[in-house]
Amino acid sequence: MAVFMKGKDLVTLHDWTSEEIWQTIRTAELIKTMSYTGQPYTPLTGKTLGMVFTKPSTRTRVSFEVAIYQLGGYALFLSAQELQLRRGESIADTARVLSRYLDGIMIRTYAHRDVEELAQYACIPVINGLTDYVHPCQALSDIFTIYEKLGRLQGVKLAYLGDGNNVCHSLMFAGAKVGMDVIASVPEGYEPNEQVIRLAREDARATGASFHIERDPRRAVKDCDVVYTDVWASMGQEAEHAARLKVLQPYQVNAGLLAHAKPSALFMHCLPAHRGEEVTDEVADSPQSIIFDQAENRLHMQKAILALVM
């Protein structure tokens, strides 16, 4: 059954139903096949997406910009530095004004509350392109990538190693909605947010998914289908970099650790990677690594999200 998603915001994946998430995956699959066979698909002709950034980006910016262009629409890059927001205009007024010009807003920023507020006051879809709390577009394309590689999501075991950050939170929300078993292997003090753990466990009850923390990285990767990591110091945490390196070192994904996983286990990373820190070159460039397929799927997934909500 098709679900009507036009006008929906994407603030966190906890807000989306399993049906909506599955429909987005199927749409991404279809759009990817169409693009590989050269069939144009331009449902957003004449539509404009505003893209607000207060943090840097390579993948999210380029994939959204190319996605809306290929769907027939136009992308407007809005550096938050150059908006009146910087001079104190409220988020609510910015949302009301942008809603009069645009057909959708994608925003990447620090405070998650700012995205919630933008979505509250905008009457066009607001898509979260990463906050300190979550990175939903990343997790959607990650589960799409896992589905392509393994042909299923139900019961897939994913071990996330390192810092229990925004990427980890979205993988937990996504996994809970599609029946995956997510294990976070994190040191003390770097656990995922308690609210995310509670909400993901609530969602997991309906799908048979599970979530648990395993301190020992070797035990965490044992029997896993996917080993996932992300940077140890996220954007905005640069000052903590040195301290984090020390604490997180035992969670580095290197060949020694990967040897404790099944030989068929896939390695994933949202990128950008700090090679030599959370992952070694040997693993990132190994046949088990699917990091560039994962990055490519950001494009197909952004198209699916835009086509469905705009």
Ligand code: CP
């Ligand atoms: N993975 C990801 O969001 O990359 P960017 O920071 O380059 O957008």
Ligand code: NVA
């Ligand atoms: N956790 C990282 C993800 C980057 C895509 C960060 O927030 O910087």
